[in-house]
Amino acid sequence: MEIKVVRRVLDVNEKMADQNRKMFAEKGVFVLNVMSSPGAGKSTTLEKTLSILKPDINCAVIVGDICTTNDADRLAKTGAPVVQVNTDEFGGDCHLAAHVIEKAAEGLDLDETELLIVENVGNLVCPAEFDIGEDARAVVLSVTEGEDKPVKYPLMFRVCDVALLNKIDLLPYLSFDIEKARSYILQVHPGMPIFDVSAQTGEGLELWIGWLKEVVKKKLG
Amino acid sequence: MEIKVVRRVLDVNEKMADQNRKMFAEKGVFVLNVMSSPGAGKSTTLEKTLSILKPDINCAVIVGDICTTNDADRLAKTGAPVVQVNTDEFGGDCHLAAHVIEKAAEGLDLDETELLIVENVGNLVCPAEFDIGEDARAVVLSVTEGEDKPVKYPLMFRVCDVALLNKIDLLPYLSFDIEKARSYILQVHPGMPIFDVSAQTGEGLELWIGWLKEVVKKKLG
Numbered sequence: 001m002e003i004k005v006v007r008r009v010l011d012v013n014e015k016m017a018d019q020n021r022k023m024f025a026e027k028g029v030f031v032l033n034v035m036s037s038p039g040a041g042k043s044t045t046l047e048k049t050l051s052i053l054k055p056d057i058n059c060a061v062i063v064g065d066i067c068t069t070n071d072a073d074r075l076a077k078t079g080a081p082v083v084q085v086n087t088d089e090f091g092g093d094c095h096l097a098a099h100v101i102e103k104a105a106e107g108l109d110l111d112e113t114e115l116l117i118v119e120n121v122g123n124l125v126c127p128a129e130f131d132i133g134e135d136a137r138a139v140v141l142s143v144t145e146g147e148d149k150p151v152k153y154p155l156m157f158r159v160c161d162v163a164l165l166n167k168i169d170l171l172p173y174l175s176f177d178i179e180k181a182r183s184y185i186l187q188v189h190p191g192m193p194i195f196d197v198s199a200q201t202g203e204g205l206e207l208w209i210g211w212l213k214e215v216v217k218k219k220l221g
Numbered sequence: 222m223e224i225k226v227v228r229r230v231l232d233v234n235e236k237m238a239d240q241n242r243k244m245f246a247e248k249g250v251f252v253l254n255v256m257s258s259p260g261a262g263k264s265t266t267l268e269k270t271l272s273i274l275k276p277d278i279n280c281a282v283i284v285g286d287i288c289t290t291n292d293a294d295r296l297a298k299t300g301a302p303v304v305q306v307n308t309d310e311f312g313g314d315c316h317l318a319a320h321v322i323e324k325a326a327e328g329l330d331l332d333e334t335e336l337l338i339v340e341n342v343g344n345l346v347c348p349a350e351f352d353i354g355e356d357a358r359a360v361v362l363s364v365t366e367g368e369d370k371p372v373k374y375p376l377m378f379r380v381c382d383v384a385l386l387n388k389i390d391l392l393p394y395l396s397f398d399i400e401k402a403r404s405y406i407l408q409v410h411p412g413m414p415i416f417d418v419s420a421q422t423g424e425g426l427e428l429w430i431g432w433l434k435e436v437v438k439k440k441l442g
Contacts, residue, residue: 038258038345038374039366066346068373092376094315094346122373124259125287125315125344144365144388145260152289152343153259155313167365173394 013130016098020105020133027110030216031118033132035156036140037149038122041166043071044199045140046119050078052209053115057216060113062104064096064121071119083107087121095127096120102133115216124149128156136215140164141185143176150184157188161215162195164208169198234351237319241326241354248331251437252339254353256377257361258370259343262387264292265420266361267340271299273430274336278437281334283325285317285342292340304328308342316348317341323354336437345370349377357436361385364392368402375409382436383414385429390419 024031036042043063050059060081063072072084083104087093093100096118108116118134120127139160141149144167150157157163163185165178178196185192193211197204245252257263264284271280281302284293293305304325308314314321317339329337339355341348360381362370365388371378378384384406386399399417406413414432418425 037260037343037366038370039363065373067375068369070369070373092346092350094344121346122258123315123344123346125313125342126347129313142260142365144363144391145258148289148291149259152286152291154288170365170391170394173391 010129013098016102017131017133020098020102023102023105024110024116024133024135027113028220029110029113029116030136030219031116031132031134032212033118033120033134033137034140035120035124035127035137035160036122037124037142037145040122040140040142040145041199042119042122042140043074045164045166045197046117047074047078048199048202048205049209049212050075050080050117052205053213054079056213058112058114059117060108060115061117061119062096062101062108063119064100066092066094066121075119081108094121094123094125095130096132097130098132114220124153124156128159135219136161138162138164140166141181142167143171143174143178143181147177147181147184150181150188154188157185157192160189160192162193162211165194165196166199168196168203169201231350234319237323238352238354241319241323244323244326245331245337245354245356248334249441250331250334250337251357251440252337252353252355253433254339254341254348254355254358255361256341256345256348256358256381257343258345258363258366261343261361261363261366262420263340263343263361264295266385266387266418267338268295268299269420269423269426270430270433271296271301271338273426274434275300277434279333279335280338281329281336282338282340283317283322283329284340285321287313287315287342296340302329315342315344315346316351317353318351319353335441345374345377349380356440357382359383359385361387362402363388364395364397364399364402368398368405371402371405371409378406378409378413381410381413383416383432386415386417387420389417389424390422
């Protein structure tokens with residue numbers, strides 16, 4: 001019974017996501033949905049990414065959190081317009097749903113936006129099930145989380161288009177086997193592009209941002 | 222509408238949790254529900270905890286994961302009986318619900334069990350909403366996740382009885398402010414007991430295990 005209920009919620013979400021996708025296409029906006037566990041480094045990665053992208057691409061951000069505006073405050077410092085969604089106003093939701101994105105996008109000038117980055121709620125499970133009308137999905141996995149997360153949370157890695165292995169500056173202090181992590185990712189999502197990065201030190205970000213610019217360019221021309 | 226649906230699911234869960242609680246009380250079993258983000262170190266903490274508790278307390282474990290039996294395999298090596306729940310059989314659930322625990326407990330000899338540890342699905346959001354009929358709840362926060370998780374995911378820290386700050390062996394390599402983390406925890410849950418531990422090195426585990434023995438003894442006498 002519970003499953004049926006969830007299915008119905010997902011059907012409604014799917015329709016709203018299609019509407020969002022149409023709206024974003026009309027406005028010439030590329031939407032990137034960024035997901036991860038809590039504390040994997042989404043905000044730091046996006047801070048750095050926005051700073052580097054800024055001269056070339058007009059960015060805006062929607063940040064999802066259950067509570068607080070901590071991440072939005074950090075990202076606003078990059079100069080990009082930021083809308084914070086606190087899901088406790090939507091029943092404490094563990095993910096951003098399509099109707100929430102539609103509402104949040106009303107607070108942005110989409111005519112002036114080329115790339116809209118959505119920082120989802122920190123959760124490696126539920127956000128994977130909710131299409132928000134995005135063009136691409138990125139998952140950030142911190143190397144402090146262990147190698148086996150891709151096989152333990154396969155849906156997330158299956159639905160995403162690109163994976164960032166973050167916090168590689170900590171590798172010398174961990175027993176994390178990065179080759180094993182990569183092979184687990186490729187096991188659940190063959191051919192997935194994987195970028196090793198440290199949002200803290202900036203290492204590896206250029207390759208990731210090169211990939212992102214490429215996919216945005218492919219859509220917007 | 223979505224919220225109402227969730228409420229109904231939670232009402233049903235609450236009744237099942239009460240039944241579980243009654244059953245566990247009759248069998249003289251103390252139930253500890255352990256929750257965290259993915260990769261915060263629940264399994265390593267429990268491996269060490271089980272090894273240390275073993276001579277004194279008969280333990281059993283229920284492990285929740287969406288996929289894989291990795292954690293169950295690790296915990297079974299401690300000699301404790303382990304039941305793995307893969308929630309993909311229950312619709313890929315992002316949490317363990319009370320009816321799932323009831324079913325999993327059928328696979329254990331509760332007459333021979335004093336402490337049943339439930340390692341929940343790695344998720345700092347949803348499991349906080351689902352009472353499983355436990356006596357105590359522990360949240361594990363890895364210091365690699367950043368200080369602000371307690372204020373960003375307050376429900377989890379509010380419903381738990383004890384917090385473990387794990388991976389403190391990595392503190393020299395992080396800009397994590399442990400006093401700030403503690404004050405955030407106490408802000409959402411005044412008086413919460415907090416233990417600084419490294420499941421990897423074993424540092425700090427004695428105090429946590431002392432606390433656990435105390436609460437188990439208080440119930441079982």
